[in-house]
Amino acid sequence: MSSSSIVLSSPEELLAAVPHLVGHYPQESLVVITIHDTAAAPQLGVTVRMDLHTPDVLLWHAREHLAGVLDRKGVDELVLVVISADSEDGVTPPHADVVRGMTHVLEEAGFPTRHALWTREIRAGAVWRSYTHPDFAGTLPDPQASVAAAEFAVEGAVTYGSRDELAALVAPPADVDRTARAAQIDAVVDWGADLGDQEGLRQDCRTVLGAIRRTQDDAALVDDELVQLAAALADVRVRDFALMASCGAAAIAAQQLWLTLIRFVPDPEVPDIACLVAFTAQLHGEGGLASVALERAIAIEPDHTLTNLLRRAIGAGIPPEALTSIAEEAAAEVFDILGEPLGIGED
Secondary structure (H helix, E strand, O other): OEEOOOOOOOHHHHHHHHHHHHOEOOOOEEEEEEEEOOOOOOEEEEEEEEEOOOHHHHHHHHHHHHHHHHHOOOOOEEEEEEEOOOOOOOOOOOOHHHHHHHHHHHHHOOOOEEEEEEEOOOOOOOEEEEOOOOOOEEEOOOHHHOHHHHHHHHOOOOOEOOHHHHHHHOOOOOOOOHHHHHHHHHHHHHHHHHHOHHHHHHHHHHHHHHHHHHHHOOOOOOHHHHHHHHHHHOOHHHHHHHHHHOOHHHHHHHHHHHHHHHOOOOHHHHHHHHHHHHHHHHHOOOHHHHHHHHHHHHHHOOOOHHHHHHHHHHHOOOOHHHHHHHHHHHHHHHHHHHOOOOOOOOO
16 A cells, blocks of 8 residues: 555546655556546555455455555555456457455445556556546556656655565575574673663664665675664564654664665564565655565464554554654663664764
């Protein structure tokens, strides 16, 4: 799920914006886009992408989850977009039963559908058609040259070629001795326990800040530094501090650091690092990356508290400023113990 305040004026522009709104070029997907301020200049709001499952699964999702999310967003209208190569003749929009069912369920919940559109794929020259008006059709412009592409580029967001590309960013490399790495991290954690709680916490928080600042300076961390960082983040208080340290101007560098670390650590450390990846990704509109990071965390530890908190918050379309408030609350205990902000927000 992602959100945007982009103003678009035609179905072609809207379809070309879809990859940038969801963070990747989707395939076999149903995308729901909210429209706001239709009386003035219509703006795009929340975007939700779902796999094209069987109709009953999608309709259950619409009733049990999607309608509640949209109800909190002041939605005026919706646009449904199906991206699917299932059309038998390449002309007739497939999955019409899904579109009819979704339109009915969402209209019952008070959300009228302005357009229901289909295309085989999001690329320049691809044909698109309407489900409700057979003569309403056209071809897509280049998504990479679209208004949305320019807007998201300014914000520093990245649009990936596929969801598999996103998943690869948080997947473990195959050629690493993860058992040995786990032993190294455990050894550093054990050594840190001898420092005492307050001094150990202070040192671990400074390790986090130092790693983020080195990343901001384009300095790659060596393995020993990544081990130290992973060991520091084994303390959930330090992880919560890292959420706050990742806000503001540090968010992009912090995300780069957490993406490096999630591929470095063994599985037991992944859920906490995945939450940091998801948090920083969501801060600047990369909902697709946030989603795959949280999926990896859930696969390892289904009951991980922060993972499930972030899934609910992101699924509800919580804005970045509210995420920052969550980070501030999470870091409050650390500041209470240390009695200082440790330079967060300083240049």
